[in-house]
Amino acid sequence: MSVISVDGVTKVYRVRNRKKAQGEKGKSNSFNWLTRFRQYQDIHAVNNISFSINRGETVGFLGANGAGKSTLIKMLSGILVPTSGNLEVNGLIPHRNRMNHAMNIGVVFGQRTTLWWDLPLNHSFELLKVIYEINPQDYKETLDWLVDLLELELLLDRPVRQLSLGQRMRAELAAALLHQPQVLFLDEPTIGLDIAVKQRIRSALRELNRKWEVTILLTTHDLRDIEEICQKLIVVDKGKLMYNGTLHNFREQFCDQRVIRVALQDEKIAKQLAADPPLEISHAEQDGPWVALYFNRIQTSAAEIASKVMSQFAVMDLVVEEPSIEKTVTELYRGV
Ligand SMILES: Nc1ncnc2c1ncn2[C@@H]1O[C@H](COP(=O)(O)OP(=O)(O)OP(=O)(O)O)[C@@H](O)[C@H]1O
Ligand SMILES: [Mg+2]
Structure with a gap:
């Protein structure tokens, strides 16, 4: 049964064309009104993409810089609204049911932090317990398991700002999983990490998928992440879908x-x-x-x-x- 469904989704960003805007300065008001339309440029970041992902699948999302990966992850997380097309995650439309949707998903953006910078890590976790209304018994069990899995024991008392990038990423992953989401979106979770931390995160993700059947969609530029974690692969280029299938078929189809x-x-x-x-x-x-x-x-x-x-x-x-x-x-x- 599909847990994520993306049907003909397009996202267009409208950006100001600065050069033109400056060039138009000083023209008459009526002319300005007409040219205002021309001062904007449409970027088709995601262009009519469709795919579906079944429960428990691990899917790698690949594409060159600017291909539209983060835009799609943001739409699936409910942060961005698609320009057209339909998205569904766990039966909910992400941007319309943001609160309920947030309870079902975990999100990690490798380049951002969701933890409280000045608080000790365990205080951040306590806050998430309240936000997600996690019952104390579940919280304790999940936290113990995640602390063990991601080797966080010695970091719990330290303020997040003191953590190294690799330590923080392990903490981010734990924070995204405390409420036991069924779906996990990861946008470049291993960016900038050394090989040992990458390996720890990869094995944690495999274990999560095995133990909780978490459905994982991750973007990365490190193809080892995909080879070690994912069964399936989606490749996008300039907002368009280039490939959607198993890693095995990808090799069969493209690697002679x-x-x-x-x-x-x-x-x-x-x-x-x-x-x-x-x-x-x-x-x-x-x-x-x-x-x-x-x-x-x-x-x-x-x-x-x-x-x-x-x-x-x-x-x-x-x-x-x-x-x-x-x-x-x-x-x-x-x-x-
Ligand atoms: N907020 C925004 N406003 C305008 N354009 C944007 C915005 N966010 C992204 N874009 C543009 O949309 C396109 C897709 O960007 P996106 O961040 O989704 O790519 P990506 O595949 O995640 O790239 P990367 O591998 O570099 O992270 C790019 O051309 C980018 O410049
Ligand atoms: Mg990106």
Whole structure:
């Protein structure tokens, strides 16, 4: 059953065209009235997008800077009103039922804080308990679990302003989850974080999804977030939907290339293979005793390549790699 439904949604921002506005200064009043319309420019940040997300799904939302991701997350959170189209989250229209909607969702914006800057972290949590009317028993259980999951024990007495970015992001995530929302919207939750904190946040999100069946929609520029957390992928470009489906199908549809890496006895033999690979190999790269052999998965299979190489060389080790979605997405953005 779909928990998020986005149907033909468009968001147009009207911005003032400053250059024109200045150029029009000093003209007569009636002319000014006419040209006022021309002093604005419409930006189609989200352009007729439709998709739906089922309960418990984890979906990554990808797109270049300015593609419209944050705008869509803001509409789904009820902060922005769509220009046209219909949005529904948990059966509610976000911008029309803002209070009830807020009870069902958790939101984290990586670049903003929702915590009280000067208060110790546990006071912020106490305030959220009151705002969301969480009963004391649920509050205690959820908080204990989140403190453990996100390693917050030693931070609870510290004012939020003293926390490092990584510590604050873990706290933000806990704050967004205290009322046990069914849906979680995350806008670049791992931005600027070191690899250890990213890993902690990723594993916390996987655990949340497993334990509470939380539906997660997250935007990121770090494709590892998507690979490690999400089953599904939505790609947008200039406000338009480019792809909506599973990560697996994305690879199948857009990534024709596979790579098989073989380790040979030594560098000399590796150079021989790299210089004269099987015919199906589009190109080969040698690095020490390892050779990377690239091939088109539609024309041949990894098994076929492996058996050809093994019939000629003593292979010490062999790895078949999935194509990286990073490369594919970059190409998709560039319209290759
Ligand atoms: N409040 C606003 N007023 C006018 N234009 C806006 C506003 N917010 C966003 N835009 C424009 O809408 C487009 C989409 O912006 P949005 O922030 O949704 O992109 P994004 O995909 O989140 O990008 P990023 O990866 O850089 O965060 C951009 O062209 C942006 O300049
Ligand atoms: Mg954004």
